[in-house]
Amino acid sequence: MERTEPPGHHDIPSPPAFPPRAATAVDLRVGKRLLWVDGAAYPLENVTRVYTYTLTPRRKEATLLFVKRVGIILSVAFALTILGGLTSIANEGAGGTILTFVWLGALAALAFSIVELVSVLTASSQYVLAVETSGPSIAMVTSADPRQLDQLVGSIVQAIENPEVEFQVRVDRLMVNPRNYYFGDNVNMYGGTGNVGVAHG
Structure with missing residues (x-):
């Protein structure tokens, strides 16, 4: 059965549904x-x-901090590499494993610094x-x-x-x-x- 609208009635769109309340x-x-x-x-x-x-x-500060961290990380890594090289010569190659850990640690520290820098540079x-x-x-x-x-x-x-x-x-x-x-x-x-x-x- 077809429904008829009362005279003068205009189609009124229903109000939009409210989005679900976010957890935040x-x-x-x-x-x-x-x-x-x-x-x-x-x-x-x-x-x-x-x-x-x-x-x-703080983009400027983040960039300067990143440069400072890179300088410190590479300085320490190279210093330990030189020290490890001298040690390996004295001990006939025993420092190779230590140098591997040194550079793995340096790479991890550099990766962490890059992530922190990017998080600041991309912040709005x-x-x-x-x-x-x-x-x-x-x-x-x-x-x-x-x-x-x-x-x-x-x-x-x-x-x-x-x-x-x-x-x-x-x-x-x-x-x-x-x-x-x-x-x-x-x-x-x-x-x-x-x-x-x-x-x-």
Whole structure:
């Protein structure tokens, strides 16, 4: 039996299905004078600064560190090779096995250094919002759209100035290796595994 629509009815598309919640999804909310980032609570009266900036990878430092490591690794390897060569001459070839281990160790150290360098060189810059407190802690959020962070700055500032303000936004956790990035001023980050920021969803 064919279904008829009432007069004046227009076909309204059904709302898109929400994507499944990722395991890293968390809430950022303000309520009862507390700023919550997942399970971490920051009293609003302890917030000393809210600002945005671009978190950039330490590419120059990573490159210099890589060059320094290569120099040290090769210097040690060549020094041990020369020493092993002299030892093998004195002991009639007994140092060959030691030299093999020396160069295998050097190659492993070089491979590790290359991986660390590539991880920094390929890391992308992140536009972030930072919430600093009077204690040695900081909460960070990031977004592909800088305007979202600018609006979030305004919302947090309004909540600081007006005790009755409450809000909640959806965020995604973003793991950041602190050694790979500049963190603006000298900032100590505490809590979580490594330094954890959240991406505004």
